[in-house]
Amino acid sequence: PWSKREITLWYYLRKPTMKRVLLTMLFVCFSLILFAQSPPAYIKFRHVSLEDGLSQLSIYSMFQDSEGFMWFGTEDGLNKYDGYKFTVYKHDPNDPSSINSGSIFSICEDHLGTLWIGMDNGGLNALNKKTGKFRSFKSDPNDPGSLISNRVFNVFVDQEGDLWVAAGGLNRLIEGTEKFIRYKQQVGDSNSLSDNYIRAIYEDKDGILWFGTRDGGINAFDKKSGKFTLYKYISPEPDAGLQENTILCITSDNNETIWAGTFGGEIITLDKRTGKF
Numbered sequence: 082p083w084s085k086r087e088i089t090l091w092y093y094l095r096k097p098t099m100k101r102v103l104l105t106m107l108f109v110c111f112s113l114i115l116f117a118q119s120p121p122a123y124i125k126f127r128h129v130s131l132e133d134g135l136s137q138l139s140i141y142s143m144f145q146d147s148e149g150f151m152w153f154g155t156e157d158g159l160n161k162y163d164g165y166k167f168t169v170y171k172h173d174p175n176d177p178s179s180i181n182s183g184s185i186f187s188i189c190e191d192h193l194g195t196l197w198i199g200m201d202n203g204g205l206n207a208l209n210k211k212t213g214k215f216r217s218f219k220s221d222p223n224d225p226g227s228l229i230s231n232r233v234f235n236v237f238v239d240q241e242g243d244l245w246v247a248a249g250g251l252n253r254l255i256e257g258t259e260k261f262i263r264y265k266q267q268v269g270d271s272n273s274l275s276d277n278y279i280r281a282i283y284e285d286k287d288g289i290l291w292f293g294t295r296d297g298g299i300n301a302f303d304k305k306s307g308k309f310t311l312y313k314y315i316s317p318e319p320d321a322g323l324q325e326n327t328i329l330c331i332t333s334d335n336n337e338t339i340w341a342g343t344f345g346g347e348i349i350t351l352d353k354r355t356g357k358f
Contacts, residue, residue: 138155155184178214178215178216183203191242192242197238197244201232202231229252232248233246233247235281250266251274251292274297278297279292294326298312298314299351337353
């Protein structure tokens with residue numbers, strides 16, 4: 082049996098010539114639109130490797146700055162890519178303004194255009210992109226205003242321009258200085274950080290900072306009150322709350338839902354309004 086569409090087409094094709102022409106044109110245009118919207122059968126990948134000037138193949142971090150340049154953190158130097166060639170920054174023991182040695186775990190940029198680089202056992206570096214010079218920030222056991230640790234896992238700039246450094250806890254750079262405010266786990270204090278090992282940092286549109294930890298679940302930090310809210314695995318019941326305490330990444334969607342990826346292979350969501358997972 083014919084479909085309604087086929088019957089309609091047959092009916093109008095029996096009408097005068099002008100209607101036939103118009104109908105044919107409509108069908109042709111409709112077909113062309115559908116064809117134009119068809120997705121490509123494949124996507125081409127361009128491989129960028131050592132032969133193109135990349136300093137090392139183990140890449141731990143990637144970042145695109147405000148000027149559009151791509152930055153790659155490797156085990157052997159920082160790489161800047163302009164789409165055609167690489168500029169490589171490596172440690173020079175004879176140049177105190179060169180980058181520190183170590184694997185580069187994290188890269189971010191502040192509102193002044195300074196690039197911040199977090200390194201494994203190399204501390205924190207700040208790159209002035211105009212001069213190509215680096216400033217170094219390292220832990221000093223005799224200076225409570227220095228980094229807690231030289232093993233930097235994450236660097237993050239929030240909406241207000243504050244720099245946060247995950248290194249042996251949390252380190253917040255005091256604006257206009259080279260000193261840090263330290264946040265560490267305080268046993269028995271429910272308003273403190275739950276774990277000193279921070280893997281993920283995220284800020285939602287309300288300005289709440291979210292920290293994913295190795296063993297302490299998720300910490301939400303309110304800058305106004307200076308207090309942490311802890312979301313941690315406690316009960317094996319399916320609806321009891323967080324089911325995994327090792328959090329590797331955090332983001333949110335337009336519905337104010339927090340999304341987190343765990344070491345155990347789960348994606349979990351938190352409704353901020355209800356506090357339920």
